[in-house]
Amino acid sequence: MRRRRTRGRLPVVLVVPALLGLAFLLVPLAGLLIRAPWATVPDRLFSAEVGEALRLSLVCASLATVVCLVLGIPLAWLLARGDLPGRGFLRALVTVPLVLPPVVGGVALLLVLGRRGLIGQYLDAWFGVSLPFTTAGVVVAEAFVAMPFLVISVEGALRAADPRYEEAAATLGASRWLTFRRVTLPSVMPGVVAGAVLCWARALGEFGATITFAGNFPGETTTMPLAVYLALETEPDAAIVLSIVLLLVSVGVLAGLRDRWIGGPT
Amino acid sequence: MRRRRTRGRLPVVLVVPALLGLAFLLVPLAGLLIRAPWATVPDRLFSAEVGEALRLSLVCASLATVVCLVLGIPLAWLLARGDLPGRGFLRALVTVPLVLPPVVGGVALLLVLGRRGLIGQYLDAWFGVSLPFTTAGVVVAEAFVAMPFLVISVEGALRAADPRYEEAAATLGASRWLTFRRVTLPSVMPGVVAGAVLCWARALGEFGATITFAGNFPGETTTMPLAVYLALETEPDAAIVLSIVLLLVSVGVLAGLRDRWIGGPT
Amino acid sequence: SGVTGDVTVFAAASLTGTFTELGRRFEAAHPGVRVRLNFAGSSALAQQINQGAPVDVFASAAPANLEQVADAGGITATPAVFARNRLRIAVPKGNPGKVAGLVDFGRADAKIALCAEQVPCGAAARKVFEAAGVALRADTLEQDVKAVLTKVRLGEVDAALVYRTDVAAAGDEVEGIAFPEADQAVNDYPIAPLAKAPNAAGAQAFVDFVRSDEGRAVLAEAGFDSP
Amino acid sequence: MTVHAELRVTRDRFRLELDLNVAPGEVVALLGPNGAGKTTALRALAGLLPLSAGHIRLDDQPWDEPPKVFVPAERRPIGVVFQDYLLFGHLTALENVAFGLRARGAHRGTARALAGDWLDRVGLADHAHTKPRELSGGQAQRVALARALATGPRLLLLDEPLAALDASTRLTVRAELGRHLADFPGHTVLVTHDPLDAMVLADRLVIVEHGRAVQHGPPAEVARHPRTDYVADLVGLNLYRGTAAGTAVTLADGGVLTVAEPASGTVHVAFPPSAVSLHPEPPSGSPRNTWQVIVTDIEQHAHTTRVRLDGTPPVLADITTATLADLRVGPGDALWAALKATEIRTYPA
Amino acid sequence: MTVHAELRVTRDRFRLELDLNVAPGEVVALLGPNGAGKTTALRALAGLLPLSAGHIRLDDQPWDEPPKVFVPAERRPIGVVFQDYLLFGHLTALENVAFGLRARGAHRGTARALAGDWLDRVGLADHAHTKPRELSGGQAQRVALARALATGPRLLLLDEPLAALDASTRLTVRAELGRHLADFPGHTVLVTHDPLDAMVLADRLVIVEHGRAVQHGPPAEVARHPRTDYVADLVGLNLYRGTAAGTAVTLADGGVLTVAEPASGTVHVAFPPSAVSLHPEPPSGSPRNTWQVIVTDIEQHAHTTRVRLDGTPPVLADITTATLADLRVGPGDALWAALKATEIRTYPA
């Protein structure tokens, strides 16, 4: 059967800016694609270093996202539902790592978790744990920068959700924790997915805080953005190719996951 | 009357990670605050350059947020409600500027909107408009980097909203545009606010794309993050002070606005 | 003099302090002239220039970046080297790692930061290691000298190689240790007016000013060697 | 200017196959058990659910004709009251009602004034500036009703518009709705569980079960010839139109009934067949209404017998089988019908 | 083990001041017009709305006592059916019903099995795996009912649990609910608009208007001595408990009534006062039930007169004032009451 248009015409006032917005986001990428020295792409794609950087990027961004989900969703819930004093102020504070230039964020992390840092000195002295210059450090830096995205997205979703369903759960004897797990969380899933996507993508592209806190050592802390940045110094074209590789992989992962998460049984 | 606890106890399983998350975000800032050379703060705060950079940052981030709202909300709507083919793929593409290391984003913008760029050459030749190295260029760079945050947050909120209210509006004769303005948008306001906050904060902290696309001219394109970068070159402690100034202002603005937007009559 | 209007100078980030001062002095010497300074990494500046940025003068931290512009036809004049910089060993205040010379960089217990090879100070570091016959070893390869210096200031590493100028700028938080092989890797800072400079006269005047005695004095005070 | 609809919708395990024709000014009531497909049919008419086959036309103007034509909801001149209200939470009651008027181009002031009138009519003038969340269930439903009526639609679709109303409000709102529907030149489709709502408000009933019409026709017709016990039980109601003067109602088709509540003007009067008692001789005692009738038909239902009687007015009576045996009557026999005035409900028409 | 509640809640312009006591096993029905505060009262009992003053206690266990005690909803052993269902959209019908059981610690398998039973009881075994969005309005309400009942609460709060059900389902679900409430050792508060639901299901009525109780007491009591016309109109119903055998129902307090539908076991029988006709002599004809009665009281209402009559059983009759004049009777006079079997509704108790 032919597909009929079963909704009203899309309004021009919305479609025009939407397409402009799309163009604004996508045309620069087209610029990169046009400029890329395609002949060298296969070489680079299969070089050991690039492979390693890519793997490291994906692993660290994913771990950072997990950390953000584990800590960030409860935090969002606390901000949206807990009756805390000074909630508005706390909420504003949570956005701070967003505003901080990433390099300063890295410095802040060093001040706290570095070898001589507020907490880091004890970590080092008592447990012999030192985060800077390690892969764990990359995860910490990425999580620090990316967490606000998750928290704010999820909090927005929580505020938009109808709290009367939570009341219904309470009358069925569900504790706030069970209510959260079985009622609240499923109903804000789209917001959580949106937040996780933002978080993962931001972590994947993170540069400043990572290099400042975790340094840059191939195979341990050199993620793709770091490789791209350094390549820019000497071979700008190579940097563009690396960026495109990063983009393709991230688009592939997101397009794949989205279908799983969202197109699923819901 | 004394305040009674009228909801169940907050569950530990949520509160503990929430507080950990909060600490993770806030302790590094405490590190910065402890380390800052407080004696010099007042001097810097009232120096002409810092004032100018701050003003420029606030103006550009706000303009970029406006651009993102105007283009991004329709785009989010198109992704959430339009029956486009290949929607999942488009949605993944929209996140791309997030993943792109910002410096590469700046290069991409130069390739497209620079004086020799794909589009920029015509802008220059036909209208004599050149975006790079201007304040407008800062807004463009910030908007490019920040827009995905808005789009993804708003799209998440749109997906979580009950579409039957839109159906009700349609039966009352409302076009999709009117429905969007008067029914959909108000009901996803918390998501829009969350997105706008993310967007504004990200724009405020934007560094890589800005310095690459718009350059670093004091009074014209030197926003606070660029000033912080320059300060890092000469006086690292000053960089921390500048960052703290940026943070305080952004927390102030967000805490202030939030109350207006959210605590209001809704 | 016949210099008027704006002079737009793109200068390497490591020149932030000195060129800000030079710009101020140039404006004082040429009333009515405004020096517009754009500081960023040399390679980013080269990119911007090649994409058509309206620039009068380019001062780079390495000859390679200036050559990129020259290759693209942006510079026709012969670049002049206006300053030189040498490496120094930088250690945190009090030298907790007890580092005395380049040989200590090979110690397994010492945390070391160097510049990445892709940036000039990294290339220079490689040369001095070769000259000293020490195997190059590092815990981190940073994107620029300032990042290396940050690690030293915060005590995250026990030793690093940075430029003399950086040690000078870092004040008493960082101690510098000179070493003989530094002479093997002197880094040249070239400057040139752009072929399509909107203000050609101003461009030439600024280049001349940087290379004048007054200019050299400012550079020397920051720790640069004269060419 | 008739609505012609052949509704064919497939939804997972459920299939709707319903033909509907609604003449201008006509009110068609859909009655049926839960899950019969009444809401589904309304959604298809509203343009919220595209047909899989069949068609919907207003006169010769097609609204939905797979695989080609589909006029979206906002371009159909309709008004809908949803089963769960769907009031806009961020707008006040007044703004909710004004919404449709504004959407159809009315000026702000005009729209608000008209909306205010409508709120007044449903008895909520006091709550004009209340948000839906602060309305009680019944108040919310009345706002929804006002919102749908305010735009003066050509096809009005009502999904249980009176279900959440309390007895007294229901009477007022039903009367108001009846008045409006009587004046209303457009077409109305009404879903309801309440046979009385259906009988009083509708010109024609369509009884739906399992997605199909099991019977349809004018209320009196359906009541007189119910096809199944289910229908008989559902629509068993004597209903007349008449003119009231005090407690006397002169019926349009002959006969006078005495009622308890004085009224005036055109009214509906209704009473269940079970309220009518039959006597071999003129009865004495409290029943105010007694008149002679002739048995035309006797129908056996599960536990009762429905006797169709001719007279002024003609009437249906439900009696037990035992009574029938006692009375020993058959078609053609004469009897006296008795009916207490207090059994008769009067509704302004 | 009694629920004592002094409910004092202030909500913007609305103020609730309602005292409620519910004994174990007792069912209290709140009746009242839209916006009277019935839902507000339920929310306070459920712990979803803290009192501003007053108290709620289960026996001597305090649930809400401003300014100190407040037991949150999840720690009150309650079950609630909400006026707009509030089913969890991401769970199937079965999972919705199992939710409360799981929350109270039942194992997955046990919870699902029990939930399946409950779905079966409300006639939705077929829809166990359907999502709420795909249920019709009435189906959704039945799932909500099953969900609240499944946890075996000590205080059951029902906000119009039968409102969206069609006539036949309503009968089944009402009977099922009645059975459950009769077995139920806990306390029940029921909000309804339907006086019949209230009379059949409740042991005591509380009539609420403008946030205050205007009358309360056992249904028969309230029906016999309505304080206002509104109440008289609302609860005017003759209601008896009895044992059915075929079409004969032997009433618990004496008397036998013939009904149309055969039944067996304990039943409620109900008929409106308007169904009772009064005669100076034993009437002949269709009415199956005739018995002698003595006038004890005559009460004038707006358009009808309610006559209280003693006999076996005692009965209320509504007649018009004109009839009263014709009959020329006063307290102490003897009359014959007549009632058609088809007028009597029978409900399994």
Ligand SMILES: Nc1ncnc2c1ncn2[C@@H]1O[C@H](COP(=O)(O)OP(=O)(O)OP(=O)(O)O)[C@@H](O)[C@H]1O
């Ligand atoms: N979105 C849906 N997807 C699949 N099936 C659905 C959907 N909505 C309803 N149904 C099914 O379609 C049938 C008809 O539903 P509908 O809502 O039309 O019933 P209804 O007659 O309005 O009942 P009620 O009187 O209870 O409101 C039901 O069996 C229901 O389960």
Ligand SMILES: Nc1ncnc2c1ncn2[C@@H]1O[C@H](COP(=O)(O)OP(=O)(O)OP(=O)(O)O)[C@@H](O)[C@H]1O
């Ligand atoms: N959240 C609220 N804030 C302020 N006022 C409210 C709120 N909810 C309800 N009210 C008001 O309180 C009064 C009582 O409402 P409630 O919902 O208890 O009525 P109800 O008796 O349940 O009516 P219905 O039978 O229509 O459901 C109403 O006048 C209503 O407008």
Ligand code: MOO
């Ligand atoms: O141009 Mo640089 O910042 O000294 O490498």
Ligand SMILES: [Mg+2]
């Ligand atoms: Mg329905």
Ligand SMILES: [Mg+2]
């Ligand atoms: Mg209510």
